[in-house]
Amino acid sequence: MIIKPxxxxxxxxxxxxxxxxxxxxDAYLNDVSKLMQYMEFLNLKSTVREINQDELQAFLGWLQEFGIPANTQARIISGLKAYFGFLLLEKLIPEDPAQMLEAPKFRRKLPDVLSIYEIDELISSIDVSTAEGMRNKAMMEVLYGCGLRVSELINLKISDINILAEFIKVTGKGNKERIIPIGSTALKLISIYISEIRVHVKIKKGNEDFLFLNRLGTKLSRISVFTMIKALANKTGLKKNISPHTLRHSFATHLVEGGADLRAIQEMLGHSNITTTEIYTHLDRDYLRGIITQYHPRN
Structure with a gap:
């Protein structure tokens, strides 16, 4: 047992x-507890002062042997660095054995995206002869055309739309507001939906300003949007596993492919850190690599 952890x-x-x-x-404490359990299992040391870098490296190798994913290993290393940094700060250890630990290299999983053709197929398959179909087409145009999260779509309000300036105001994560341009096609469909469909819905109190409503006159749920997109995928024979977020990824990817500035995309997506947005440059490189593989005579 490790004494005085x-x-x-x-x-x-x-x-x-x-x-x-x-x-x-809780996550940091759990990471440190894993180390303590490992040390106790091997009966290696009796106090935290005696733990050295080699033993920490052996612990990480042990995690790897157990098939712990690289991103989880990286998080554990972060926890250990915080722990030993604290011990050093409090002068409870003479030196920091975790200082030189390096997180394992891992490739971030790239999100699935749809081609522009597949987006067109999905939207074109919507039956606009029904009230629900007209609403769904407007929703799809806004979801893809503005790169919204599904939560941002269902919470979009009529008062957030500036038709003359062709902008919408979106409240994203952490209640941060951002302004996003909206295309004329989406605005036209919104106008038709409001004047011809929504006007006939008996709206429940508290839902008067929400743009997209269900038959009961309340704002839509996330699952209803998810179900709608899954149904469209089945209808068009699309084999990809898609969700509302797939349209957001596709929006960003198509902008990168078209040469849009990464900072502008970051602003429109509402990413607080540009490294999150940079994943779409990887998607773009994969797209270009696929084009070369498919069409270059030497490939």
Whole structure:
């Protein structure tokens, strides 16, 4: 058993000084507990002061042998660095054995995207002779044309739409607002939906400003949008596993393919960090590589 791991002091440090959420604190403590269990299992050391870098590297190798994914290993390393950094700060250890630990290299999974043709097929397959179909077509144009998250779509309000300036105001993660251009096709469909379809819906109190409503006169749920897109995929024979978020990924990818500035895409998607947006440059490279493989005479 490791003597004096100082986990309670570490917990207080994370909570009060680092200001981490309870979930993050629990994750860090769990990461350190894994190390303690490993050390105890092998009966390696009796105090945290005696743990060295070689043993930490052996611990990471042990995790790898157990098939722990690279991204989970990276998170555990982050937890260990925070822990030993705290011990050093409090002068509970003479030096930091985790300082030189490196996170494993792993390739971030690229999201599925649809081609422009597949997007057109989905939207064209919607039966606009029905009230629900007219609403769904307007929704699809907004979802793809503005690159919205499904939560942003279902919470979009009529008062958020500036028809003259052709912009919409969107409230994203963390209640952050952003302004996104909206195309004339989407605006036209919204106008038709409001004047010819929505006007006949008996709207329940509190839902008057939400743009897209269900038959009961309340705002849509995430699952209803998901179900609608799955039904369209089945109708068109699309074999890809898609969701509302696939349209957002496709929006960003098509902009990158068209040469749009990455900062502008970041702003429209509402990413707080541009590294999140940079994944679409990888998608674009894969797309170009596929074109070369398919059409270049030497391939």
């Amino acid at each position: 100082h986990l309670e002091e570490f917990r207080i440090y994370l909570k009060l000084e680092r200001g981490l959420s309870q979930n993050s604190v």
